[in-house]
Amino acid sequence: MINFETISAKVRAGVRINSGEALFLFNSNDLLGIGELAVLVNERKNGANVYFNVNRHINPTNVCVNRCAFCAFSRTTGEDGAYTLALDEICRRACEAESEGATEVHIVGGLHPDLPFEFYEEALRGIRTSAPRLHIKAFTAVEIEYFSRISGLAIEKVFERLISAGLGSMPGGGAEILVEEVRQKICPEKISGERWLDIIRLAHLGGLKTNATMLYGHVETASDRIAHMEMLRTLQDETGGFQAFIPLAFQTENSDLKLDIKGTSGLDDLKTLAIARIFLDNFDHIKAYWIMLGEKIAQVSLAFGVNDLDGTVVEEKIGHDAGANSPQSQTKDGIIRLIKKAGKVPVERDTLYHPIRSY
Ligand code: V47
Ligand code: SF4
DSSP states (O other): OOOHHHHHHHHHTTOOOOHHHHHHHHHOOOHHHHHHHHHHHHHHHHTTEEEEOOEEEEOOBOBOSSOOTTOSSOBOTTSTTOOBOOHHHHHHHHHHHHHTTOOEEEEOOOOOSSOOHHHHHHHHHHHHHHSTTOEEEEOOHHHHHHHHHHHOOOHHHHHHHHHHHTEEEBOOTTOSOOOHHHHHHHOTTSOOHHHHHHHHHHHHHTTOOEEEEEEESSSOOHHHHHHHHHHHHHHHHHHOOEEEEEEEEOOOTTOTTOOSOOSOOHHHHHHHHHHHHHHOTTOSEEEEEHHHHOHHHHHHGGGTTOOEEEOOOSOOOTTGGGTOOSOSOOOHHHHHHHHHHTTOEEEEEOTTOOEEEEO
């Protein structure tokens, strides 16, 4: 029989919990009990350290052929608010980030119907030349698959070309909920969950580290979230290529999903992060993305097993187009303060989790 005591005994003994046990935790209201287990798992992995990195997000275009139902960021060509950055503007923003102390640029965008694959290669080359100290973390598995389609190149070849142009690692977007039935409701044009996993597997085999996200708080059930995490855990057993898991709290404004909800609750956010920390025993890092969570929940999550607070960001469009109340950016001092006030040790890291400096 599943009860909290049997789950707790497993976690304390370092034994992996199964889907049924994770579901028990989602159905439980014992947030503090769940949090205590998550803290235990995290302390074994990361001690009191909480990582952050100084980065800048660049979204080269919001024009996208997919138009996922949940996405408030995307536009159709010619629609009000549609934009595409010129290559020199992309490089200018990267240069500015480097001169302001960033170690990473995070680049994701829409699936543009007219830009050729070479545009993205040139963007990477331009950044590498003009801001050579930056690590370039770019493109979701969804974009990689699109590049393969528009260029006629195999996925492996797309990776080869992007790596030789400067790609250093990949963010975790586009995963949403990997369960097909959910994807049909929220992003029917997007590649399947299975394809997302296949492309990430190829990235890992090609030597790229990636993250994995989970968009939660829309039509999915707790079982869908667990199935999603189980697929990630299985792939991680195989490749070891995931760095961080990042649950993304759904921002509800300007969405075509027309759900009768006003965003996730703080309780759900903390429970989801804590259960992820317990369930994903083969992930080193659970990241709170304060843009979607808000600063306060992101800070409190550090007492629920989270060990990474993302990031300085500078300019954010995806969550803010969907009504996020958080600011657009954080200063490094602001992040350090949030972590210290939570009683943890702030450690600035590079993209691949090498420590740069503790505060
Ligand atoms: O894939 C889109 C999500 C993702 C909304 O890997 C939304 O370090 C909430 O993946 N409400 C892109 N989320 C962002 C992303 C990310 C962010 C920060 C760090 C990392 C990392 C990755 O944003 C998309 C989608 O799942 N998204 N619309 C929305 N309304
Ligand atoms: Fe396009 Fe990504 Fe928005 Fe979907 S989530 S519409 S793929 S930008």
